[in-house]
Amino acid sequence: MPGWCFRRGISVTLSFSDRVEVPKHVLVRFLPKESVFLNMETEYYYGLDEIGTRMWQVATAASSIENAYAELLTEFDVEAELLRQNLSDLLERLIALGLLQIRFADVEVDPAI
Numbered sequence: 001m002p003g004w005c006f007r008r009g010i011s012v013t014l015s016f017s018d019r020v021e022v023p024k025h026v027l028v029r030f031l032p033k034e035s036v037f038l039n040m041e042t043e044y045y046y047g048l049d050e051i052g053t054r055m056w057q058v059a060t061a062a063s064s065i066e067n068a069y070a071e072l073l074t075e076f077d078v079e080a081e082l083l084r085q086n087l088s089d090l091l092e093r094l095i096a097l098g099l100l101q102i103r104f105a106d107v108e109v110d111p112a113i
Helices: 050-061 065-075 080-096
Strands: 003-007 010-014 019-021 026-031 034-039 044-049 101-103
Touching: 010 080, 019 050, 019 080, 034 050, 044 050, 050 065, 050 080, 065 080
Parallel strands: none
Antiparallel strands: 003 010, 019 101, 026 034, 034 044
16 A cells, blocks of 8 residues: 655655665664664754654664554554554654655666666
8 A cells, every 4th residue: 555755845655565765874872761862964853752662663674664553463463454544654754854865666766776
């Protein structure tokens, strides 16, 4: 189920077959029960609570958003569709703020680039 992300005026479709990664211009610090992000390009700070932090950790470590979703479904006692929507909303918000970027599943990257 794709969602829409808006980054710098451009809309991008988020698919659960894609993966997310942390851009080089983002600093992340983990604190007890929360995390703080700093986009060094925009100087924008953003914080996540314990659940949001765990969702971010799993999503950025997984080979796809779908795999992250499947792992989170085993960790949290939540309706499947609610988790899917919450994960999608969180990732879309972080992408829009420049705190995550999408690695599209259907795009090959030349390692020489």
